[in-house]
Amino acid sequence: MPNGLKRILIVRTSAIGDVVFASPLAAALRRTYPDAHIAWLLEPGIAPLIADDPCLDAVITWPKAEWKALWRAGRQLELWRRVRAFRAQLRSHRFDTVLDLQGLLKSGLLAWLTGAPRRIGLGSKEGSRLLMTDVVERGGDAARISSEYLHLAQYLGLECGDFLPRLVMSDVVQTRAREVMARHGLAPRAFVACAPFTTRPQKHWFEDAWGILCARLIERGLTPVLLGGPADAEAAARIASTNAGIVNLAGATRLPEAAAMIGEAALLVGVDTGLTHMGTAMNTPTVALFGSTCPYTVTGRDNARVIWLGLECSPCRRHPTCGGAYHCLRDITPERVLDVAGMLLPALA
Structure with missing residues (x-):
């Protein structure tokens, strides 16, 4: 240039x-x-x-x-x-x-x-x-x-620096996010942002696994918060129904407020979806779950980890060969997610 x-x-x-x-x-x-x-x-x-x-x-x-x-x-x-x-x-x-x-x-x-x-x-x-x-x-x-x-x-010969995802939220957005948190009794660094949803089912971790993970988080004194869009409301309600301690905010926040809340979370756990990638952008400890899509395993941050089993059939992207079994995600257990999260958050170790 x-x-x-x-x-x-x-x-x-x-x-x-x-x-x-x-x-x-x-x-x-x-x-x-x-x-x-x-x-x-x-x-x-x-x-x-x-x-x-x-x-x-x-x-x-x-x-x-x-x-x-x-x-x-x-x-x-x-x-x-x-x-x-x-x-x-x-x-x-x-x-x-x-x-x-x-x-x-x-x-x-x-x-x-x-x-x-x-x-x-x-x-x-x-x-x-x-x-x-x-x-x-x-x-x-x-x-x-x-x-x-x-x-x-x-x-292009640009000065690249660390070249990591970055998001900047205004004071107004951060204030709105904290108001949402206050309404639901969420203190900074006392909740885990969960991003279970995408537009493609072959990228989803299973709802029963989310239920188990949320229960384990609650046992350890952390509040799971489900984030997503209006289209995710039904699935989020099913997950939330498994435990009264889950806070369901799917469809209840605008995109920038969700990003600001991720910045306030103690941890983010999510599948291959935009909200999960915001964890890295907001420098929040993040565990990303990949299955059918090609993962980035080099996150560029010490507080971000990717779990990908690397099965022979993965990544299949939009053409699964497993008949909907999705072993690439089913075989990621809540216990493994907690183990990896414990490397980033001592409270979970």
């Missing part, structure tokens, strides 16, 4: 976990170009997660849901008007360079709409390569957290 670079846009519109993984890129850009204008483009639901990052000058939201609704309603003319208005908004920032971290056709189109003279795509596919001026193939040490984004940062 040229030394005179002044206006940079990061495009990583979703998902939560990938935004967390990519978060150190903003700091690397700021260290390298302290006077640059740095912005991030992403979907509205995730935007609050990085809205308070001091390394960003602007957070731009892409109204994807609105565009899809107009398309489904057959209102193509209004959709075209909205697209043109959004293009004008993007071009008003006069970006020199766009970094498309997603590498998909949709993200490539968004990068192209900016009119930036340099558009760098990470692992671009789905035809998005044709919309880029440069393409950087994905690389890096797959065992390390945030590796592909570190690979891009190194390619």
Whole structure:
């Protein structure tokens, strides 16, 4: 990247976990170009997660849901008007360079709409390569957290530092999170944040295992707190019904407040999901459970551990061969999770 670079846009519109993984890129850009204008483009639901990052000058939201609704309603003319208005908004920032971290056709189109003279795509596919001026193939040490984004940062010659996920919550967000904690009698460092849910069942640890783990935590004087979105409410209620000492906040907090609560927790235990990766970003002791997906086993932090059995069939990603048995997760016992957690939290040893 040229030394005179002044206006940079990061495009990583979703998902939560990938935004967390990519978060150190903003700091690397700021260290390298302290006077640059740095912005991030992403979907509205995730935007609050990085809205308070001091390394960003602007957070731009892409109204994807609105565009899809107009398309489904057959209102193509209004959709075209909205697209043109959004293009004008993007071009008003006069970006020199766009970094498309997603590498998909949709993200490539968004990068192209900016009119930036340099558009760098990470692992671009789905035809998005044709919309880029440069393409950087994905690389890096797959065992390390945030590796592909570190690979891009190194390619660009950025001052990478430790290049670990980082989230910054405002005082307002932290106050709201503490108000939620107070309503449920949760003291800082006296509860364990649990992140059991994802959008893919093959990434889930089993509900009975969560029930056993929560019971063991309660026996040791720690309150398990279930975190998740509205879609997770039913499953969370089933887990919570196993023990009156479990606090169920699935669907009851906004994303930034959940992140702030994770920052206040004594420990986080979770599956391969965005909330779990926030544990590392908030420097909270974290135990991450991986099964069907490729894990990062190098967390970059002394207080974070990954449990992955490394079965021959794992990672299968979206194509399990076990008929739904998911031995890769079933064979991770609550006792093993507690043993690993005890390495990070003496109260559990």
